[in-house]
Amino acid sequence: MSEPKSYEITPEHIYLSRRKFMVGIGALALSSLAVAACGPVSVPQGQVKVDETGEVTVSEATDDLGDRPTSYTAVTGYNNYYEFTTSKEKVAGLARDFVTTPWTLSVGGLVSNPKTYDIDDLRKRFNIQERVYRLRCVEGWSMVIPWQGFVLAELLKEVEPTSKAKYVRFETVYRPEQMPGQKGGWFEWPYVEGLRLDEAMHDLTLMATGLYGKDLPPQNGAPVRLVVPWKYGFKSIKSIVKIDLVDEMPLTFWMKAAPNEYGFYANVNPDVPHPRWSQKSERRIGENGRRRTLKFNGYEKEVAYLYEGMDLRVNF
Ligand code: MTE
Numbered sequence: 437m438s439e440p441k442s443y444e445i446t447p448e449h450i451y452l453s454r455r456k457f458m459v460g461i462g463a464l465a466l467s468s469l470a471v472a473a474c475g476p477v478s479v480p481q482g483q484v485k486v487d488e489t490g491e492v493t494v495s496e497a498t499d500d501l502g503d504r505p506t507s508y509t510a511v512t513g514y515n516n517y518y519e520f521t522t523s524k525e526k527v528a529g530l531a532r533d534f535v536t537t538p539w540t541l542s543v544g545g546l547v548s549n550p551k552t553y554d555i556d557d558l559r560k561r562f563n564i565q566e567r568v569y570r571l572r573c574v575e576g577w578s579m580v581i582p583w584q585g586f587v588l589a590e591l592l593k594e595v596e597p598t599s600k601a602k603y604v605r606f607e608t609v610y611r612p613e614q615m616p617g618q619k620g621g622w623f624e625w626p627y628v629e630g631l632r633l634d635e636a637m638h639d640l641t642l643m644a645t646g647l648y649g650k651d652l653p654p655q656n657g658a659p660v661r662l663v664v665p666w667k668y669g670f671k672s673i674k675s676i677v678k679i680d681l682v683d684e685m686p687l688t689f690w691m692k693a694a695p696n697e698y699g700f701y702a703n704v705n706p707d708v709p710h711p712r713w714s715q716k717s718e719r720r721i722g723e724n725g726r727r728r729t730l731k732f733n734g735y736e737k738e739v740a741y742l743y744e745g746m747d748l749r750v751n752f
Contacts, residue, residue, distance in 0.1 A: 482566070482582060484649035492648050494582045499568045501734055503720075506579035508648050510721045515655045516573065517674060518623065519608065519615035531654035534614050536675075539659050543591065545680030546601035551594065555659045559645055562586035567642055569665035571672070572704045572733045578718045583663055584646035589637045592681075597633065601681035604636040605629075606662055609677045623693055629673035630686030630700065631664065632742075640665055640738055643676075666735040668702045701748070704733035708749050 482497030492508035505511075515527040520534075541558065544550035553561070564584050572578045592604070608627035612618040618625045635641065642663040645652060652658040657674025664671045670690055690698035697711050706716045706729040717726040732739050 482568075494568075494648060497566070497568050497582050499570055499580050501570075503570070503580050505568060505582045505648075506721050511579055511581055511647060512653050512655060514721060516575075516669065517617075517655060517657070519617045519625070519627065519675075520655075521617055528653070528655040530616060534654040534658070534675075536654060536659040539677075541660060541676060541679065543595045543679045545605070545682050546598045547681050548596040548598060549594065553591075555645075558586070558591075558643070558660060562590045562643075564645065565642075567640075567663075569640075569642075569663060570733050571663075571665065571669050572718060572729065574668035574670055574698070574702070574710060574715075576713060576715070576718050577721055578727070578733075579721050581663075582648055583642060583644040584649065585642040585644035585660075585663065587639055588641045588643050588662070589639065591643065591679075592633075592637060595681070597681045600683050602633055603682050603685055604631050604633060605680045605682050605686040606631075606673045606676050607678040607680075608673055609675050623689065627673055627689045628686060629662065629671055629688050631671070632685075633681070634742055635664070635739075638739065638742070640735060666703060666732040666739045668704055670698065671702050701743075703739075703743070703748060704729065705731055705748055707731075 482494030485493050485495055487493060494505055498504055513528055514524045516524060517527045517531065520527045520530040537555065539555040540552050541555070542550070542552040563586055565586065566582060566584055568580060568582045570578055570580055588604075606629045609615075610618065610626040612625075617623075631641070642665075643660055644657070644663045645660050647653075647656060652661065654675075657672075657676075660676055661674040662672050662676065685700055688698075688700060691700060704715075709715055715729055718729045720727050730736070
């Protein structure tokens with residue numbers, strides 16, 4: 437299988453109608469971070485270095501399988517962020533002036549203690565940890581990214597979900613004046629994602645505020661985004677302004693855009709092909725050839741229990 441082009445992840449009917457009727461779419465040191473003990477899935481802490489070519493590296497950092505991080509240049513230069521553009525290489529340029537301060541994140545819905553956090557508040561209040569995770573995009577490519585962030589469960593505990601809360605709904609900022617992709621009428625903005633409450637409470641589920649020891653760049657979802665490493669990358673919603681605890685499964689951005697292609701769970705699964713391509717292998721950015729895709733993106737040990745008794749094909 438060759439990797440799908442960026443237009444191929446776009447639901448076919450939208451891509452085709454867009455092609456017919458539209459012309460384009462809207463056209464340090466890490467060692468100084470206070471790192472908490474982060475349990476069994478923590479990773480060795482690296483130190484950020486810049487070499488003579490300007491490339492940023494994290495010394496000694498690897499993911500839990502021993503894989504080194506993807507280059508800083510690729511992590512910050514090859515992005516999916518449809519609010520700006522569907523062209524991966526153009527996101528960084530278009531997002532350069534995206535305003536991320538001031539920024540507030542409101543957390544409410546079925547909770548006893550709703551809160552609105554300022555971004556600095558989030559950084560100070562919760563334990564910022566380093567986690568080196570694999571990111572597997574549904575399109576068939578992957579990266580290894582050294583994130584800094586806090587475990588979402590810490591925040592959820594603080595707002596006290598009520599017994600009625602079953603799911604968590606996340607929403608990206610809606611700001612068409614700064615996000616040219618949001619001016620196109622083909623998608624329903626804002627971008628929305630969701631997790632079951634137990635998935636959201638899992639220790640691997642991270643709210644990232646940085647990568648490679650620096651604040652998140654706009655193209656990677658500044659100032660705060662979700663990272664759910666065992667699910668396809670589209671679940672890891674960027675630039676979050678609102679989190680709601682709800683009692684029904686949220687209808688997500690991709691479920692609305694292409695219900696036959698993208699589901700709620702979206703756990704990485706080599707045995708369930710995308711309707712238009714296989715998911716058996718992936719291209720690790722920066723490597724030649726392809727790697728075998730791992731069930732739950734290699735986090736099966738940690739998360740398989742969440743889905744016991746469920747037919748994972750039905751629940752794509
Ligand atoms: N979040 C929003 N708001 N908009 C998007 O277009 N793309 C998703 C996800 N989060 C997306 C998003 C997809 S498809 C992927 S693969 C990852 O972000 C890519 O994250 P990265 O650019 O930091 O590698």
